[in-house]
Amino acid sequence: MQVLNNFSLQQYNTFGIDVSSRYFATFSDERTLQEILEYRNQLPVDANAATLILGGGSNILFTKNYDGLVLKNEMKGIAVVKEDEEYVYVKAGAGENWHQFVLYCIAQNWAGLENLSLIPGCVGASPIQNIGAYGVEIKDVFDSLDAFHLQDKKMIHFTADDCAFGYRESVFKKQCKHQFAICSVQYRLRKRPLFNTSYGAIEQELEKMGVHELSVKAVSDAVIRIRSSKLPDPKVIGNAGSFFKNPEVPSVIYDKLKQQYPSIAGYTLPNGNVKLAAGWLIEHSGPKPGVSWKGYRIGNSGCHEKQALVLVNLGGAEGNEIYDLSESIIASVHEKFGVLLEREVNIL
Ligand code: FAD
Ligand code: EPU
Numbered sequence: 010m011q012v013l014n015n016f017s018l019q020q021y022n023t024f025g026i027d028v029s030s031r032y033f034a035t036f037s038d039e040r041t042l043q044e045i046l047e048y049r050n051q052l053p054v055d056a057n058a059a060t061l062i063l064g065g066g067s068n069i070l071f072t073k074n075y076d077g078l079v080l081k082n083e084m085k086g087i088a089v090v091k092e093d094e095e096y097v098y099v100k101a102g103a104g105e106n107w108h109q110f111v112l113y114c115i116a117q118n119w120a121g122l123e124n125l126s127l128i129p130g131c132v133g134a135s136p137i138q139n140i141g142a143y144g145v146e147i148k149d150v151f152d153s154l155d156a157f158h159l160q161d162k163k164m165i166h167f168t169a170d171d172c173a174f175g176y177r178e179s180v181f182k183k184q185c186k187h188q189f190a191i192c193s194v195q196y197r198l199r200k201r202p203l204f205n206t207s208y209g210a211i212e213q214e215l216e217k218m219g220v221h222e223l224s225v226k227a228v229s230d231a232v233i234r235i236r237s238s239k240l241p242d243p244k245v246i247g248n249a250g251s252f253f254k255n256p257e258v259p260s261v262i263y264d265k266l267k268q269q270y271p272s273i274a275g276y277t278l279p280n281g282n283v284k285l286a287a288g289w290l291i292e293h294s295g296p297k298p299g300v301s302w303k304g305y306r307i308g309n310s311g312c313h314e315k316q317a318l319v320l321v322n323l324g325g326a327e328g329n330e331i332y333d334l335s336e337s338i339i340a341s342v343h344e345k346f347g348v349l350l351e352r353e354v355n356i357l
Contacts, residue, residue: 155167
């Protein structure tokens, strides 16, 4: 066990924000985690109180130095726990890279994760915001997880019901926020695929690729191609994916907006409400009349030119610059459309 002081987090967050943590340590097994937590008791009270479990740092915006203990989860391992005729139950360590894990499952021809290809970050964070893309969310393939309670120092088993998954939500973003280190996640994958290509762009991409017979690999490749064409690679331009959630509004509000703005993008949910495309709302509002946020730059922060929902660090941005840009976007979208955007990214 090694606890480092004043450790730079610049390489540990995909926005590439240059901040540091007062204390930093990594753990790859439960015993080391326990040891670090024991050691934490000797730290000054304020640092002792603040503990952040870090995965790939791809859904975090640091606005200041972290005045506490950052623990990078590096628990590894992939194993089949059980199987039956239809399903294979696969357990993965929280520190496994998400996309590498998806590729591993695809190579075994296990189905269910292909639409979630190329999402940055680690396995352990996948249930935190119930990651989703192209019509699939983690909750659709989730079986259970094991998480270590940071105060009570014991392992707790969570079923899907315990996790209370919602759109980009779970119990770990609400009542259990920052209380647990998720150590492993178990997924229930299909031996015979049930493809979900309902998201129009996938069908079109498969067509372009000349695929006539569906396979998990082909769907994964299509998703990778679509994502690479519009989402900025964090290694090149700092970002954390969608900065805001797509807002849900009652259908009467949507109908009024649609009358005024016929091109507005949205789709009806099973509860009758409409999910609006935040990217559309941001693209169609801006810092001043006639100017769109899309591709707009303020200092070193900006709104991506191909995807207005993605805020970017154009080089050397401070977390607060990006946060302030998000405030301005929220205000202008609200002023123009009366819709309040909620941030998806965790602000620290
Ligand atoms: P981090 O950013 O390290 O952490 C996120 C939160 O989870 C923090 O609060 C952290 O404390 C907590 N946390 C992380 N690991 C653990 C753990 N083991 N135990 C307890 N708490 C933990 N998301 C989507 O849902 N769909 C997308 O399509 C998508 N596309 C993206 C595209 C790009 C280019 C980028 C940069 C991001 C995208 N994201 C997307 C967001 C992000 O990849 C996911 O939210 C991912 O799950 C975050 O994983 P991470 O390991 O980087 O988490
Ligand atoms: N749009 C615009 N302008 C833009 C961007 C989008 O008008 O600049 C409109 C278009 O009409 C487009 C629609 O928005 O058809 C939807 O865009 P897209 O398919 O790119 O998806 P999204 O709603 O912007 C969501 C998720 C992504 C996920 C994709 C694919 C949220 C907040 N974001 O984005 O997740 O990868 O769908 O399923 O739900 C993330 O969470 O970080 C993330 C990237």
